[in-house]
Amino acid sequence: MDSITQAALGASLAGAVAGKTLGRSALLVGAVLGTLPDLDVIIDYGTAVANFTQHRGFSHSLFVLLPLSVLLAFAFHRWRPHLGYRRWFALTALVLMTHPLLDAFTTYGTQLFWPIGPPVAISSIFIIDPLYTLPLLVGIMAFLIRGPQTSAIMAGLLLSTLYLGWSATAQQIIQERVGPTLAEEGLEDAPRLVQPMPFNTVLWRVTVVGEEKRVEIVTGFLDGKGPVTVEHFPREPDLANAATSLPEGQRLAWFTRGFLHYDREGDQLTATDIRLGIPGAHPFTFILAKYDGDRLEPKPSSRLERPAIGGELLGVLWSRMTGSAEVLCLASLTLPPPGEGCT
Structure with missing residues (x-):
């Protein structure tokens, strides 16, 4: 946190x-x-x-x-x-x-x-979640104002702990919701990550990594009863094999449990941690090696600059979280017109 x-x-x-x-x-x-x-x-x-x-x-x-x-x-x-x-x-x-x-x-x-x-x-709570932190801060402020009375602090700890328990319960509910959809995609047994979108436990993101493709689902507790929207992202098995032949590539795959996107940008082999942030705004992309023709030359890893995040993204997330928008397209970080899906 x-x-x-x-x-x-x-x-x-x-x-x-x-x-x-x-x-x-x-x-x-x-x-x-x-x-x-x-x-x-x-x-x-x-x-x-x-x-x-x-x-x-x-x-x-x-x-x-x-x-x-x-x-x-x-x-x-x-x-x-x-x-x-x-x-x-x-x-x-x-x-x-x-x-x-x-x-x-x-x-x-x-x-x-x-x-x-x-x-x-x-992965049941976002790294910053005001609903977890605020009860603690209120309890501390009450202690500072009223003197050494611990009742408010104990209440803050109780509420924050209950909220943490709710986050784990909500995660399991979302797991069950997306199960049938993933079965239709043939990915019911593929590695799966279910985590909340930023700053809340109402809207959730599901990432599933298959051999040839990765799917992303955004669904929340304020959604209607319609089907969930599935987005498909390509994978590059050859690049994944090249990256995991390197010691640092192996270390990164171990740490992220394989939730990585590999790319070749010019002569650079890159790996992006797709668990953190959201597509288009993943904060951790690493250069693992350079290509000399078809030959891969390992180099000490470096990190690419974090993508800039526009203020309008918060409005997009708010609209999707509250259910006023039915679909959030992660590939473009946009809200399509009502009744339309992601292209």
Whole structure:
């Protein structure tokens, strides 16, 4: 999740555990601890793919954060011994370990069990979702205004947790809704990603990757009873094979679970993470190698500039989310006239 949300979650948890004893300073400690795992972004691992896939790595591992909580709790206990070591440990462990657990509900991928196992990405909540964050912020503001009363903070934590649970439930409902359509496409067993569109859990995007094609579906809870709209995107198996013959291509495919679009732009072989953002506005495209004629020459990966996103896109998303528009064409990021589909 975004830094504000992680700081708010950390502050809320710290306030719930130690707010009555430490007062407002508990919120500060929790906010700092809540952002600590994300400081790994300052590390340069040498290439764009390495930086992308190592983020949320060791600093988000439960195997690292649990012993770190033990050490930090000793330090905090020396600073404020009247709280007691056990409560310091509870505060530190809760804040540090809920950070990656919350990140695991997003799509990016969180290496909870680094250095073993693949990244975990439940993908039930967008990286920024105001309905998750606002209850936490309201609880914190009430604590700051009213003094060390934890009831508002506890209420904020309860509401945000219930919302997170709703996101997972909504994801399963959308899974069932698109099942028959994917069966008609012959893709019922293909890798599938179901995730919310930006900033909400009302409108959802379904991405399915087959051998020769990829399909995208946008559907939401305010849609009518009509059939879902399916968009088809071509795949390039030869480019995929070329990319995954490279070490960095293999690493990228592992991290994204294969949800990649490969392209040849001039003499460059590129790979785009199609999980993040939306078509036309995917933020992560990497140059993996260059072609010298038909020969592929590996090179340290670099990242292309992020596509610009126009302000009108928010209006398009709002219209589709509220159901005032029946179809959103991802290929063009436009709303077709009523009754028409995507070309």
